[in-house]
Every structure is written in C-alpha cells, then in structure tokens.
Amino acid sequence: MQSGLMNTFQSGIKTRNWAAWAIAIALFAFYILIYFDYALGILGPVAERLGMGIWTLYGLMYTIAMIIGGIYFLHKHGNSRYHQVRTIVVVLVQIIFAFSIPLVMEIFDSKGFILSLFWPLKIEYFYPQNIFTYPLTLVLYAFLSFVIGVPLLTYFYGKRWYCSWVCGCGGLAETAGDPFRHLSDRKAKAWKFEQWSIHLVMFAAFATTAMVIINWSLHHTSPDGQWITQYPLFDSIATTVQKGYQTVVVAMLSGVIGVGLYPLMGTRVWCRFFCPLAAILGIIQKLGRFRITVKPDMCISCGNCSTYCEMGIDVRQYAQNNQSFKRAACVGCGMCAHVCPRGVLRLENKADLRESADKERRPIVDM
Amino acid sequence: MRYAIVGNGVAGINAANTLRHRDESASISLVSSERDHFFSRTALMYVACGQLSEACVEPYERDYYEKMGFTRVRERASGIDAANHQLIFDSGNRLEYDRLLLACGSVAVAPPWPGSDIGGVGHFVTWDDLTWLRREMTQAKRAVVVGGGLIGIEVCEVLIQAGIETHFLIREKKFWPIALSAAESDVVVPHMKHHGCHVHLGTEMAEAVATNGRLSSVRLSDGSQLDCDLLVVAIGVRPQTDWLRETGIALDDRGGIIVDDQLKTNLRDVYAAGDCSSVVWFNGVQRPEQLWYTSRDQGVVAGHNMVGDAREYRRGTFYNSAKFFDIEYTTAGLVNFHVEGEVDWWQHEPGTYYTTRITYLPAENNRVIGFNGLGRRWDHSILVQWIEERRTLEWMLRHLGEANFDEEFMPRFAATVPVEGGR
Ligand SMILES: Cc1cc2nc3c(=O)[nH]c(=O)nc-3n(C[C@H](O)[C@H](O)[C@H](O)COP(=O)(O)OP(=O)(O)OC[C@H]3O[C@@H](n4cnc5c(N)ncnc54)[C@H](O)[C@@H]3O)c2cc1C
C-alpha cells in the first residue's frame, strides 16, 4: 500500500531544521505557560477573557489540533482500513470523552470527569481527597476500570486499545504528531534508557499514590472541623512528594518535554520513556495475546518499519530474523505493517506466537 | 582461520555472521569498495525518493563491524592467486586467506544502443547510482526509463513523486512478462498511468541522442523521437565477474560463477554466494538467481560450508514479492513457467486492484502448482506449504482465507469465481 511518506527526509521541518527547533521552542514556552500559570498568570487571564478556564482553553486547542491532525493523517495514510478505523475512534474519544462530557458536567456545576483517563496516567483518580469529591459511580468506575477493564482489554488486544485508540496523549501523537514519527531514536541505547526510565516513573507513581493515601488515612476531622493529622512530618513529606510528582512527571515530562520534543525526538517521548500507565500496560501486553506476526523469509531489510515506528522499536531486526514478537513498548499503531513494502508484518491477537519457520524447504521438482 | 569475503552485500554479511557464529576467533575480512556499511540494496528507491535516509537502510548499527570483529578492506579485488591463497587488489596489495567467498553481486547490463556513456544516462543498482540519480533529479524535467522490470518501475515511482514527467519504455506488449499474465499487466499498467506515468508498451530504444555531450532526446525503434534530459537504463543485471575471467574459475554463459550444492567453485577453498553464483535450479538449469532472499540464504549456507559444516544449498519452492506503486505483489510456486497442461483460475475483485491467480494441472486432479496475488497480502509460506503438499484447486479455494495476510478490518477474501470459470 502507498504509505504517503515519500519526501519525508527531503523536508527540513521533518528533519530537525531551524523551523523544527522553532516549533519545539514555541511548544516548550506554551506548555510552561499552561502548567505554571498558577505562578506566571499570563494565559489564565487570556482564557478568562475568552470566557473559559485555562484548562478548558487548553482542551479546546488540543482537540482542534487532533481533529486537524487526524484529517492530515487520513490524507496521508487513509488508504489503510486499520488507520481509518483507529484514527476516527481516537479523535471521537477525544471530542466526546476527553472534551465534551467534562465540559457539560462543568456547565451543570459538577466537577468534570474524563472517562477515557485512568490511574496512574491520571494520578489524582487514586488520590482519596480528589476522587471522593465525585459521585460513587465515578469512584467505582475509576477503581474498577483500572483493576478489571484495563488489564482484561490489554490482555486480549494489547496496549494498543488504549495507547493508540483511546488515550489523548497517544491520540495527539498519532494525528498532529504524524510528521515527526520517524524521529524516535531506535538505537539499542535508547531502548536501555527506556526500560529504566519508564519503570522508574511507574515506581514513582505507585510510591506517590501510596504516600498520598496513607497520609490521607492518617488525617481526621478535628472537633472544630479541621482536617488534621498527628504526623505533621509525614504530612509534609507526602505533600512534597505529591507536588514533586505533579511538577516533574505531570507538568515537565508529560507536558513540556512530552509535546515540546515532538519536532526533535518524535512524538512518543512521554509514552515511551515516562508514562506509568504505559509501563503497566506493557507488562500485561508481554503476558497477553497481542503480537506482531512476521511472515517468514520475506523481509528485504529495507528499514521502513523501524524508521516509522514511533516507539523506536527496531522492527526490522525481528523481521529479518523471522521472529514474531511482543514488545512492551509497542502501542500497536500499525504503522510498521502499513509501510512495509513486502507485507511482512501483521498485528494479531492470537493465543500464541507462531513458530518461526525453520523447516527445510522441499523443491517441487515434479512440474 | 582467515576468511576473506569479496562483497559487503547481503550474501557477504550473512556469510560473515555465520562464520562469526561458528568460529569466535576467526579472522574475517569483508572486501568492498562500494560502501563502508552494509545497506539494503532493495531499499535504494526509498532513499532516492526521500522516504528513508541513508542511515535508515543500514540494517545494523554503525558499530556492528567492530562488535563482530569484522575487518573492512576498502579495496577493489582484481584477481585471485588460487595457488598461493591470495586475493589480489587493484592497488597491488594482496590479502592471504584460508577460505575465500565471492559474494560480488551484480552489475547493470549495459545498453546495446549507441550513446550510453553520455551525461544524463545511468543505471540504478549501486550506491553511486543512487547518488547520481539524486543529483540528476534536482534538475530533470522529463525522464525516460527503459526496461519493463522491477527496478524500472521503482525508478518510475521515484521520478514521478519528484514531479518529473516520466516515460516508461517497455519492449514487450505487457509489463513484466516473466511473472505477470496479460490480465495482471492490465491491472498494473492503468495503475501506473493513474499515477501519471507515461507507459509505452511494445516500444524499444534505438539511440540516446546527445547535444553538447549531454542527453537531449532518445530515438525509438519506430523512428519517433522523445525529448528528455534523464535516461535510466534498467534492462537487467548480470553477475559482476569480469574481474575473474583470468583466474581459471568456471563461469556459466551468463557470467555466473558455477558452484556445486555446497556453493564450492572449481577453485580450491573458494566459494561463491549471492547474485554472482550460478546454482542448479529445480528444473536442472544452471543459472544465477538474483534475489535478495536467495542471496541471503546462500550467504548463510556458504558460511557453514567454509567452516566445514557441509550444508547443502536447497533452493526450495520459489516465492517472491514486489510492489508496483500501491499494488503489492506476492507469488509462490510456478507461475508463468508454461508447464504443460497448466490452467489458471483467476479472480479480479470488482472495483479494486485485488487479483488472485492460481495455476493448476487438470491432468493431475487439479493439483495447484503456482499462485500470483496482486493488491492483497498473502502469507507465501502457507501457500508454499500447500503447493508442496500437492493440494487441489478446490481445496485451496476453500482454505485460501487462512493464507490471507491483510491488515485488520480489510474486507475478507472470498473466492467467488467457480472452478470451471478459470481460463
Ligand atoms: C534497485 C534494486 C531493487 C531490488 N529489489 C529487490 C527486491 O525487491 N527483492 C529481491 O529479492 N531482490 C531485489 N533486488 C536484488 C537484490 O538486491 C540482490 O539480489 C542482492 O542485493 C544481491 O546481494 P549480493 O550480496 O549477492 O550482492 P550485492 O548486494 O550486489 O553486493 C556485492 C558487493 O560486492 C562488491 N564487489 C563486487 N565486485 C567487487 C570487487 N571486485 N572488489 C570489491 N568489491 C566488489 C560490490 O561493490 C557490492 O558492494 C533489487 C536490486 C536492485 C538494484
């Protein structure tokens, strides 16, 4: 199938020229203004003048970027059925679940809740002081979806059901980020770094959540109505850790760096190196059914798959060795299979890996 | 043990990998003057059109040779002193070996008509050709590509996406007659035209005409003239063995190095693998097989034999794949081999460029011998297995869905043409 990717390496903006740097700097600046508005107070007033909160303004811009990016993506890759279905779903999820429903909830004076986000990507969903401000159904939803829904879906369909079909971070990467997907580092070194960094953040998410929960349970309401604890030292440590996680992981890694580095290091820096939910999904994916099947002996080692894998997976290495594979990082975007000029790769949800065909080939002499 | 390998292509590197795997302490030298790093020759078109960078087509990371302990020798070999176990280079240097592998690949066939050495005329086989074409493409307005095969159509695709008016001259009345039927060519040719390629079937070149030493037009066999500023000649490749003519090595009439089933040549301790070697085909014919897959397999087998593993090279049932602009192509077994009594079952799915052709023998209870598919993806390994199991056409049509390899959400394949409906 035509991949719509010819000319990629002749385009300066797609190969880290000055314009790419300029976009990166602009994105950095924008994300700093968003996430640190509480201190800077620059974008907040602008949003207010437009009649909305800063996060609504951000959500609106994000959704528009995904819609325009989705149209661009379908223009380039829309000859693939998988891409058609996946792109429409991920953009609709953003419009309906991530943007409209929370907005409507807020209009009706309740707190907005994004049904398409789960702990620990949305770490507050397990912070008691936050989640218990929602109705019981949503509390149950947040808990049960993580404990039952997410693992089951991932076991049967791989992490792709979330990372490239539902998630907003992945959604932006797959749409507006498409021009930069080939910039991910596919060297073995990057893979090593990824294994450390993503599990470190996952650990940080568990630890932070645990501390917040413990700290909350050590609090009680005093007779005069104060929310107090007998362990002020632990309280201050837990609060600092919670703030630190918010600043470092949520603001810096998922926002500023995650999106800011699009034009320089590809679109999945956050998803690949840092996202704690992706780390958990990756572990389940390794145990689950989803894999990429390699058609034996047909790979011409061209490198299209490795180049356009936004997770920096060196797919060619598997393909030329006739190895069907499961990789924790694979978000099942389907691009490797789509761009392969020899149709070597296929995304499948099957019970077991196919044996690599090492059988002797018998000639058909009798013609 | 000292192993020397002439050629850093897929045959050479696979032999080197095998040697290293089998002999950790061996000295392994890879001789090539083309490029320092092994690259995928099959991906040249993607570099030319900018879909891949030069680094993208290197299957291994840059430190691979160091890691594997391969010595690079940046020389051109000009002969072999077999008696003294020495490889001779253009520079006059020599390299001693205990075992030598010739994996020197192919060169483009030079055109028989006058005017092939003028500026603006070239081939598309080597890394230098790639550099040349990319330079030419920055100025070319109108290009002619000669030769109705796979390299020709790849070059057309590259030129068209660069916005160059492209004329594709094909000598035969259909595209790629060795593999496609007339009906299949009738699917591919309109598709090329749809992409803006001017396809001239049944048209031969007569002469490339120069003005001031640079190409200005081509004259065709019917006398007509076509102005152009770029001519890519893709009329085939032949083994790159001219430098071996004086060495006493046995060559076939195509220039291929004759090898036995362990890929040994007639010279002691000299082996050959890949495009340059001439092997015995399933039908007893001795000739080279210029494919990526066979070169890779031969490299591995040669490596084993060089360390003394005594492996036979078995060609097995034929398979191949290609891509014509957007149309993917898969084949398995014998198609267009003109086996006596063969009949084709053929289906063209309406409104698409998906076609399926199954060649079978009615005299042998409809045994299937070959498969050709356009558009859809097929797992050739399953098809090959069925052909080897001597399945009938009826059985195959019932099970064909199992060999389908299309991506998810594609409409499923269904055989709707009745068995007698074949031509
Ligand atoms: C544009 C193009 C597209 C192709 N697409 C496909 C495809 O889709 N599918 C497929 O199956 N096949 C394809 N092929 C064919 C495939 O690339 C070859 O069959 C394969 O690369 C052969 O590998 P090899 O190792 O035998 O030789 P090569 O890759 O040709 O390597 C030989 C090397 O030896 C070097 N060498 C030769 N002589 C000397 C000497 N005297 N001294 C020093 N070095 C020397 C050469 O410079 C070269 O680097 C394609 C070929 C081309 C050109």
Ligand code: SF4
């Ligand atoms: S391996 Fe393929 S499906 Fe998985 S993330 Fe990479 S390109 Fe996407």
Ligand code: SF4
């Ligand atoms: S799997 Fe396909 S895209 Fe990847 S290197 Fe092999 S032929 Fe190229």
